[in-house]
Amino acid sequence: MIRSLSGNRAFVLGAALVIAVLMPFVVQDTYWRHLFIIAFIYAMVASNWDLSLGYAGIFNFGHVAFFGVGVYAAALSTKFLGADPWIAIFLGGVAASLAGALVALPVIRLKGIYVVLVTFAFGQLVLQLVLSQSEITGGTQGIVRIPALEAFGYNFLRDFKFGYYYVALGLLVISTIFLRFVVRSDFGMSLRALRDNEEYAVARGIPTGLQRLKVLVVSAFFTGVAGGFFAIYLRVASPEIFGFPVQSLVLSMVLVGGTGTIYGPIAAAVILTFASEMLGSIEGLDEGRVMLIAVAMIIVLLFFPNGLASIWRRRAQRAALADSADKAVAETRLIENSAGASR
Amino acid sequence: MNASPDQNGALLQARNVTRRFGELVAVNDVSFDVLKGEIFGIAGPNGSGKSTLFNILTGIPFGPSAGRIIFMGEEIQRLPAYRISQAGLVRTFQKxxxxxxxxxxxxxxxxxxxxxxxxxxxxxxxxxxxxxxxxxxxxxxxxxxxxxxxxxxxxxxxxxxxxxxPAMLLLDEPAAGLTKPEIKELGDLVLSIRDRGVTIVLIEHVLTLLLKVSERLMVLNQGAVLAHGDPHEVVRDQRVVEAYLGKRELVL
Known part of the structure; x- marks a missing residue:
């Protein structure tokens, strides 16, 4: 029973990947492809956020700032270091990880609401830094005319974002494989242990501070890569990414998708990116869509407090319970039978 | 300066261990040795500092205010808690x-x-x-x-x-909330763990369990050692009986 469920899951994942790979052949329109690319970027940010928020239970509200650090690191490295855009994307990840380590220093000494305050303040700090250093960062104007991606003489601006689509999808796939690896490792297990019961985790030899530092560094990396790609793709770095709307949109992706899961936030990122765009294109709903999404989020969380992914997980858990009950019944029968036989 | 662990076969040595919370002295100048391979029982009325003693030994969530704890020949009172656990001094919790x-x-x-x-x-x-x-x-x-x-x-x-x-397992009232048959099973379990080569320190209210498994018994009262030695003698000690105010559990 459990096996068939996990087989089921592999099938759904495989099907989703095949659909995603074939999508650009069906969807030729630049705008639609653009939405998919944005959705994939948000999916990376949301699923990596969930590593620190959902798996490790750190109330980290500075995650979108890691994304912003990636955006600016990529933009600045092309502008001032003349970095190749591919390298710039990677540098976005490195810079975000460094930012993660920086945030970890106070975070590993704090608990609960103070973690929220410090991480939130970190985002504001980076924003103020970007705004105040306008001769470098362009201030509120941002950085424009960032060079576009090129590979073997192919300019990615061609073919209606065909190439960009696959870079975005490829990065999301790599990030997801990486997350799966982390979550299933002993390190991932220790994160859940820490989240579940910190004191007990220490009593079982888990170094709390070190694991928190590591998870912030690790979860920031692909978030920064997503930011780097975002900058290279849009060819702009704008301070708006540090704003509250982006923060709450990505947070709702994590919460609606389900904390403590990888695929929940990814699915929610795709759904919410499209929902937000669709609603925005309806006459008069330009501003109201944020409210509609918020209402949808409340409704989902009311019925599924652990997010949409919990529907799936609940089925698996029920299966496990039924399975252990089945085994118990079978064993009892066996004992009864053998008792009957010996009589 | 450090006493060698083999000197008297002690795996753990607590020396003048004290824990203060402001004015309150929860554990007051407690010293004892736990020998390798033994089951060392700790008893005492509620609030006598038994669990606080475990907290201090393991650093979870805090170490001692004063005193030294020597585990396998090394002072551990300043180590981070997870390192103490990794070193083989591992505890369970009462709740x-x-x-x-x-x-x-x-x-x-x-x-x-x-x-x-x-x-x-x-x-x-x-x-x-x-x-x-x-x-x-x-x-x-x-x-x-x-x-x-x-x-x-x-x-x-x-x-x-x-x-x-672990080299040493600290069990904090494992019998709390268990039924009689479960307590009996637990006693056998404690003995079998010791037979695997694990030294055990057992805090327990259920004296039948303590007397069944422990080789030596220490009784704490108001944070200090009240009596110490052979379990059957310790529970007959007049001071111990008084500390418990003649609780029925003591009369076996």
Whole structure:
């Protein structure tokens, strides 16, 4: 029973990947492809956020700032270091990880609401830094005319974002494989242990501070890569990414998708990116869509407090319970039978 | 300056250990040795500082205000708590402690990996072995710990400690909340863990259990050592009887 469920899951994942790979052949329109690319970027940010928020239970509200650090690191490295855009994307990840380590220093000494305050303040700090250093960062104007991606003489601006689509999808796939690896490792297990019961985790030899530092560094990396790609793709770095709307949109992706899961936030990122765009294109709903999404989020969380992914997980858990009950019944029968036989 | 652990066969030495909370002295100048391979019982009325003593020894959540703790020949009172656990001084808790969303088996694997320093495969083998040792029902090992019974969760807490092959296991009132047959089973379990080469310190209110398994007994009262020695003699000590105010449990 459990096996068939996990087989089921592999099938759904495989099907989703095949659909995603074939999508650009069906969807030729630049705008639609653009939405998919944005959705994939948000999916990376949301699923990596969930590593620190959902798996490790750190109330980290500075995650979108890691994304912003990636955006600016990529933009600045092309502008001032003349970095190749591919390298710039990677540098976005490195810079975000460094930012993660920086945030970890106070975070590993704090608990609960103070973690929220410090991480939130970190985002504001980076924003103020970007705004105040306008001769470098362009201030509120941002950085424009960032060079576009090129590979073997192919300019990615061609073919209606065909190439960009696959870079975005490829990065999301790599990030997801990486997350799966982390979550299933002993390190991932220790994160859940820490989240579940910190004191007990220490009593079982888990170094709390070190694991928190590591998870912030690790979860920031692909978030920064997503930011780097975002900058290279849009060819702009704008301070708006540090704003509250982006923060709450990505947070709702994590919460609606389900904390403590990888695929929940990814699915929610795709759904919410499209929902937000669709609603925005309806006459008069330009501003109201944020409210509609918020209402949808409340409704989902009311019925599924652990997010949409919990529907799936609940089925698996029920299966496990039924399975252990089945085994118990079978064993009892066996004992009864053998008792009957010996009589 | 450090006493060698082999000098008198002591695995753990507490020297003048004290813990203050402002004006309150929860543990007051306590010294004792735990010998390698023994089961060392600790008794005392509520609030006598038994659990605080475990907290101090393991650094979870705090170490001593003063005094020295020597474990396997090394002073540990300033080590971070997780390092003490990794060094093989591992505790259980009086209240339920588990990783509720993790499966029963994962709960135990965690102890094998982080306390025992084992790699994946070896850790899983050690976890299976520890689950067997505590008599955990194998069919229920894939369930999340939150779906298990009180006794099963106690089994897990002990199994996750045993899986890391600790040198010393500190059991904090393991019999609390258990039924009589379960307490008897627990007594056998404690003895079998000791037979695996684990030295045990046992805090317990259930004196029948203490007297059944422990070789030496220390009684605390108001944070200080009241009596210390052969369990059957200690419980007859007049001061101990008075400290308990003639509680029925003492009259066996």
């Amino acid at each position: 339920d402690a588990e990783f509720p969303t993790m499966t029963a088996r994962e709960n135990v694997v965690c102890g094998a990996v982080y306390c025992g320093g084992l790699r994946r495969d070896a850790a899983q083998a050690a976890a299976d072995d520890a689950l067997d040792a505590v008599g955990f029902d194998k069919r229920r090992q894939s369930l999340p710990a939150m779906d298990l019974s009180v006794y099963e969760r106690k089994q897990l807490m002990i199994a996750s400690a045993v899986a890391g092959s």
